[in-house]
Amino acid sequence: MATLLLGRFALNRAVNLGLTRMIGNSLNRRTMHLHQNHAFINGKWVGARSGLTFDVTNPANEQVLGTVPDMDINDVNDAIDAAHNAFYDKKWHNSTAKDRAALLKKWFQLLEKNRKEIALIMTAESGKPIAESEGEITYGNSFVEWFAEEARRVYGEIVPTPQSNRQMMLVKQPIGVAGLITPWNFPHAMITRKASAAIAAGCTVVIKPAEDTPLTALALTKLAEEAGFPKGVLNVVTSSRKNAASVGKLLCQSEKVAAISFTGSTEVGKLLYKQCANGIKRIGLELGGNAPFIVFKSADLDKAVIGAMNSKFRNCGQTCISANRFLIQDEVHDEFISRLTEKIKALKIGDGSHDGVQIGPLINHAQINKVTQFVEDAKQKGANVVLGGRQLSEHGALYFEPTIVSHLRDDMKLYREEIFGPVVSIIRFKTEEEALQIANATQRGLAGYFYSNDLNQVFRISKLLETGMIGVNEGLISAAEAAFGGIKESGIGREGSKYGIDEYVYIKYLCYGGLE
Known part of the structure; x- marks a missing residue:
């Protein structure tokens, strides 16, 4: 197999051979295009400003699968700026539900077409059996399909008014930039469940995947790029454990980020909840269970x-x-x-x-x-x-x-x-x-x-x-149709179902007066 040259973060021959041994002969010139070792900001594949990287390893044998950028708050600020600019200046917030639905359907089709390669990547970095990886892809892809359909069902209301010379309306509008922090145990489905809902609503996103499993996230992002997502609508930043806390804090405290969605431990969820408090930021938490x-x-x-x-x-x-x-x-x-x-x-x-x-x-x-x-x-x-x-x-x-x-x-x-x-x-x-x-x-x-x-x-x-x-x-x-979420210290909000899109919109009340 030809040596892969991926910019200045090139995988060396030993790593390539290790990855090939891990997931067999399925990695050929046609399929290797999903193996990315750069992050994705404003429609471009980029490294960390510092030039630093960290290794991604296979838990089955602890061999190194590749490297990805170890980004810090400077890089994440770039991603936030890109998402904010796409939402406001490039007027993604004013895109039609029909156009967003078509874009998500294109992404879904590409995810389905490339499901075998994504499963191989997921098994390599997460350790889960290939049959489970394939099952997760079916599950994760179902959210993209579901929210492609739900994009056109974000309905408002006409409210009966107590005065005859008024008209009262409730409309739903996208909240802005959503910061999505996802876990390692479902590296595909947790991204699609959050990102497809946010994008369907008209938001832009900055995704921070878990440091153990960034390769699946980057593969999904490559297909989003191929689907034609406009620059800045979907951004992915990768960071090691060393930078994870500061990156999470920035996403929570940046005035340009309107919402945070996090899946992970209750302890980290509580910390993020506190960090969102100053900005009274919208937050969705899916936390630990028992x-x-x-x-x-x-x-x-x-x-x-x-x-x-x-x-x-x-x-x-x-x-x-x-x-x-x-x-x-x-x-x-x-x-x-x-x-x-x-x-x-x-x-x-x-x-x-x-x-x-x-x-x-x-x-x-x-x-x-x-x-x-x-x-x-x-x-x-x-x-x-x-x-x-x-x-x-x-x-x-x-x-x-x-x-x-x-x-x-x-x-x-x-x-x-x-x-x-x-x-x-x-x-x-x-x-x-x-x-x-x-x-x-x-x-x-x-x-x-x-x-x-x-x-x-x-x-x-x-x-x-x-x-x-x-x-x-x-x-x-x-299931994509189900409202996923907990009570007590297991979280706030719901993902999936018709309610999942509500996490990324706000209700605006319009009162038209002086009517005859």
């Missing part, structure tokens, strides 16, 4: 086990809506564990680029250290490790064995905190009231799941479970 997964005695156990597998082990347990606490009623406790154990034993572990792999590595060393510490904490405090419980160094430094831990107590980290890993934490309960008390005894309220064939119980639990989303006899609940 999802209960309740199995009542009336449940269909076969369906409950399938739901548990789908909810817990997608992306190696590294999703914000993964089941975190498994509450199993006395009467079915042992049988559920037995059936679940057999399913988990059958999981294929390894490099996500290999056929049939279902469990890949965790994203980085901080994450595997956290998972290991949580399991060790439970063991030291008397929990029972039914299955797994160890790092799998024979596969690589970032692999952790799918695990079941039972006999949990409320002084254990597994009981109280989100683990973000392939660990099933079992809590036994006797009554419905006890299950609800345990499930709701947290300040997190993103998603929850329960299994029951008792119709009265289904309606009771659906009402009383304190989460923003609930899977009833279902472990996979995400």
Whole structure:
């Protein structure tokens, strides 16, 4: 394969060969055009002003996949200025919904056409199995298609007036520049879910992807460029962990940024919320979860086990809506564990680029250290490790064995905190009231799941479970049509659905007086 020359940030031959080994022979001259190592500001592919870069590595084997610019606040100011200029001076805010819809449809078509290459890039930098990457692309692309359609449905209202000589109207207008800060666990879908809604509304965007997974973001951006996005409408800045905090603070505090949308940890979300306060900036937060997964005695156990597998082990347990606490009623406790154990034993572990792999590595060393510490904490405090419980160094430094831990107590980290890993934490309960008390005894309220064939119980639990989303006899609940978001400390606002576009518009009240 020919050596890639990508400006002054050229990948050397060793890196190219490492990337090729990682994702096979699919990287040829036709498909390599999506592999970018520059950021994208004002319609141009650029490096950091400082000339600094940082490495992007493959968590499956820790090989370097490439380098991207390590941008600081000076570079991000350029991106903000570009987005602000595109919105006001180039009058993107005055573009028609029909034109924005057509542009998003073109982007969607290109995303669909290039889905295989995007999946390879995503698996290489995130570690998730290729089948899951392909699934995420279907999910992520659906938001572009959805908001292309919703762009033409941002309706206002005519309000009946109390005076006969007046006419009252409510219209919706785009709020301006939106700063989008996205996580590593869904490097495709979290960008499309936010950016397509903002652009459909008539906003411009500055996207800061996670430092672990910028290559997917840049691939999506290349296709946006090919779709014909005007200069400054979509900008992407990349930065290492060293600069992440200052970049986030600038996006929150810049007077030229009208809104922030962030998906990530509750701790970082709280900090961004504070930083937005001075400007009373519009903010959307999708934060950490601590999802209960309740199995009542009336449940269909076969369906409950399938739901548990789908909810817990997608992306190696590294999703914000993964089941975190498994509450199993006395009467079915042992049988559920037995059936679940057999399913988990059958999981294929390894490099996500290999056929049939279902469990890949965790994203980085901080994450595997956290998972290991949580399991060790439970063991030291008397929990029972039914299955797994160890790092799998024979596969690589970032692999952790799918695990079941039972006999949990409320002084254990597994009981109280989100683990973000392939660990099933079992809590036994006797009554419905006890299950609800345990499930709701947290300040997190993103998603929850329960299994029951008792119709009265289904309606009771659906009402009383304190989460923003609930899977009833279902472990996979995400869809573009659904309103995604949490309550309590799990976030503000909703993404997807007809409500997702509301995060990027404001309502203007018009009162026409003196009419005859």
